[in-house]
Amino acid sequence: MMMNKHSVKRAVLLLVLCILAHAGQTIAKDVKNDGAPEQTDLSVLLNSIGKKVSDFKTLKTDFTQEKVMVMFKEKLVLKGRIYLQKPNKVAWHVDKPLRYSILITDKFIRQWDEDTDQVQELSLTKNPLFQNVIKQLTVWFSGDYGSLLETNDVRLVKRSPLVLEFSPRANNDARKVLKKITITFREDETYLQQIRMQELSGDVTTITFLNTILNAPLDSASFEVKGHV
Numbered sequence: 001m002m003m004n005k006h007s008v009k010r011a012v013l014l015l016v017l018c019i020l021a022h023a024g025q026t027i028a029k030d031v032k033n034d035g036a037p038e039q040t041d042l043s044v045l046l047n048s049i050g051k052k053v054s055d056f057k058t059l060k061t062d063f064t065q066e067k068v069m070v071m072f073k074e075k076l077v078l079k080g081r082i083y084l085q086k087p088n089k090v091a092w093h094v095d096k097p098l099r100y101s102i103l104i105t106d107k108f109i110r111q112w113d114e115d116t117d118q119v120q121e122l123s124l125t126k127n128p129l130f131q132n133v134i135k136q137l138t139v140w141f142s143g144d145y146g147s148l149l150e151t152n153d154v155r156l157v158k159r160s161p162l163v164l165e166f167s168p169r170a171n172n173d174a175r176k177v178l179k180k181i182t183i184t185f186r187e188d189e190t191y192l193q194q195i196r197m198q199e200l201s202g203d204v205t206t207i208t209f210l211n212t213i214l215n216a217p218l219d220s221a222s223f224e225v226k227g228h229v
Contacts, residue, residue, distance in 0.1 A: 060216035
């Protein structure tokens with residue numbers, strides 16, 4: 001089965017929502033097996049990393065998203081840019097294989113695609129549950145990693161480069177979709193290098209961040225979803 005443009009757009013949106021849902025709905029426990037650190041040690045580590053990662057107000061990064069879907073024969077590869085402005089504005093611009101944008105704020109989600117050339121907007125003020133989930137995006141992209149111990153099973157996979165694994169418990173809603181998320185940090189530990197999501201369906205999504213610039217100068221065009229350049 002071949003992937004159409006609708007599948008591409010759906011993959012981007014589902015990716016964002018899965019990240020948000022995982023961050024907002026999982027439950028933590030101490031990590032004690034296989035010589036892994038106790039929760040208190042992980043807390044110190046995550047807070048230390050969080051201080052390094054959170055010391056910026058804006059961010060610009062290129063990304064490559066690869067999704068292996070069990071229902072399709074080929075791998076879906078998306079390339080584009082992400083812009084972040086604290087405390088609550090994130091824009092994803094997909095440039096290849098099609099042009100598609102999604103803007104997320106604390107008040108709304110806005111999306112645009114080149115096929116329809118239409119902007120669609122979902123108000124979050126009328127969807128308080130979804131609004132609460134959206135707020136969790138700042139955890140992944142802004143560096144509040146210490147708080148993840150309150151909502152995740154966390155495992156230290158590797159120390160250099162730092163690799164952490166976050167898993168939802170079986171009694172949690174996120175567990176219905178996600179098996180685990182693996183986060184790899186850059187060598188200098190100032191930001192993420194890669195996010196790898198494994199879904200229960202067997203699908204695997206990997207996002208690699210490239211050319212990341214912290215405190216990058218951004219203008220309103222960075223967050224424009226219609227006909228971005």
